[in-house]
Amino acid sequence: MAKAGVAIGLDISTGSIKVAEVNVGRREPILSNLAIIMLPDGVVREGEVDDAATLASYLKELWKQNRISRRKVILGVSNQKVIVRPMDLPYMPEDELASAVKYQVQEFIPIPIDDAIVDYEVVDEYMTGEEERMQTVLLAAAHREMIQSFLDAVLQAGLSPVAIELKAFAMVRSLVKKEYQFLEEEGGEAPGSVCLINIGAGICNICVVKEGTPRFVRMLMRGGDFFTKLLCDHLNLSPVEAEEIKRGRSTDNDANALLQREIQAFVGEIRRSLEYYISQTQERDLNKVILSGSGSKMINLPLELNRGLRLPIEIGHPLQNVQLGKLPYTPEELAELEASIAVSVGLALRDTED
Ligand SMILES: Nc1ncnc2c1ncn2[C@@H]1O[C@H](COP(=O)(O)OP(=O)(O)OP(=O)(O)O)[C@@H](O)[C@H]1O
Numbered sequence: 001m002a003k004a005g006v007a008i009g010l011d012i013s014t015g016s017i018k019v020a021e022v023n024v025g026r027r028e029p030i031l032s033n034l035a036i037i038m039l040p041d042g043v044v045r046e047g048e049v050d051d052a053a054t055l056a057s058y059l060k061e062l063w064k065q066n067r068i069s070r071r072k073v074i075l076g077v078s079n080q081k082v083i084v085r086p087m088d089l090p091y092m093p094e095d096e097l098a099s100a101v102k103y104q105v106q107e108f109i110p111i112p113i114d115d116a117i118v119d120y121e122v123v124d125e126y127m128t129g130e131e132e133r134m135q136t137v138l139l140a141a142a143h144r145e146m147i148q149s150f151l152d153a154v155l156q157a158g159l160s161p162v163a164i165e166l167k168a169f170a171m172v173r174s175l176v177k178k179e180y181q182f183l184e185e186e187g188g189e190a191p192g193s194v195c196l197i198n199i200g201a202g203i204c205n206i207c208v209v210k211e212g213t214p215r216f217v218r219m220l221m222r223g224g225d226f227f228t229k230l231l232c233d234h235l236n237l238s239p240v241e242a243e244e245i246k247r248g249r250s251t252d253n254d255a256n257a258l259l260q261r262e263i264q265a266f267v268g269e270i271r272r273s274l275e276y277y278i279s280q281t282q283e284r285d286l287n288k289v290i291l292s293g294s295g296s297k298m299i300n301l302p303l304e305l306n307r308g309l310r311l312p313i314e315i316g317h318p319l320q321n322v323q324l325g326k327l328p329y330t331p332e333e334l335a336e337l338e339a340s341i342a343v344s345v346g347l348a349l350r351d352t353e354d
């Protein structure tokens with residue numbers, strides 16, 4: 001059963017920390033608070049904590065400024081110290097599965113098992129040609145030390161983590177419309193597979209979702225800040241000038257040509273990830289991309305993605321599955337924020353699942 005009460009999703013990202021507070025357990029979850037604080041460089045790098053003490057002080061400040069009273073948080077992670085792999089096993093009841101996964105997991109992950117925290121979810125069931133019933137499990141394994149550095153910062157800020165989840169999994173709850181998430185269970189027709197892409201400041205999270213379930217996850221260590229730095233380094237622009245060009249508010253032939261070339265290379269990287277997934281699964285009905293993350297607002301990025309992936313691009317609406325409570329933002333401000341909150345809102349919606 002879904003738990004009643006309030007859940008807080010905590011997205012510690014490269015450029016900012018985002019917190020979403022959702023009143024769950026009602027028919028329709030209500031977003032009761034949404035708060036953001038910018039982070040200086042060097043606190044979070046490539047999705048990992050670089051400076052736990054400074055991070056803790058920003059977390060404290062964020063809680064204070066926004067008068068958040070609750071301290072239990074659901075924390076998101078995404079970095080190169082997490083590995084997500086599919087694993088095929090003969091079908092077995094749930095209670096036997098845990099020990100089977102534990103027994104075999106080392107073959108699938110490059111982290112010594114004693115240094116890893118492992119989680120898994122059954123994502124598919126099928127029959128082999130020999131009529132053997134099989135299941136596919138998506139394994140997520142994280143380096144214990146990396147998780148510990150997040151826990152250190154969060155505990156130091158007086159917060160209490162109740163769950164840790166991959167950001168790529170969390171965004172499914174906010175970016176995939178709720179009606180679609182449960183269609184298969186209810187015998188309805190699900191809308192094929194979709195590819196969620198979140199482009200932040202430092203990381204690009206990719207997640208292919210089939211019938212409401214994540215099937216494939218890739219984290220690329222590249223986001224909007226890469227392009228800002230590129231413009232600054234190659235064309236001697238200031239960070240402010242580079243941001244204006246990325247936003248399409250000012251143009252410069254050299255800068256725009258450089259940006260386009262590098263966006264195409266980045267799209268190529270995303271395409272290769274998807275091609276890998278398709279080659280592994282023979283997936284045929286990947287039918288659209290749902291885009292989020294403020295880095296995805298870069299000029300021409302949606303168009304280049306559309307060309308490079310040959311898929312329709314839809315701009316994600318992470319507020320679609322919640323009702324809005326009393327929030328301290330104008331509708332315009334909220335529309336501006338929406339791109340960057342898919343992960344925090346999705347984390348908070350975790351408790352709405354059975
Ligand atoms: N309107 C815009 N046009 C282009 N780029 C933008 C726009 N607004 C923000 N950005 C870029 O988006 C990035 C920040 O996005 P976001 O807030 O999603 O990242 P983050 O969550 O802090 O980082 P990450 O998830 O990668 O750890 C920055 O690189 C910024 O330059």
Ligand SMILES: [Mg+2]
Nearest residue numbers: 013014200343
């Ligand atoms: Mg982010």
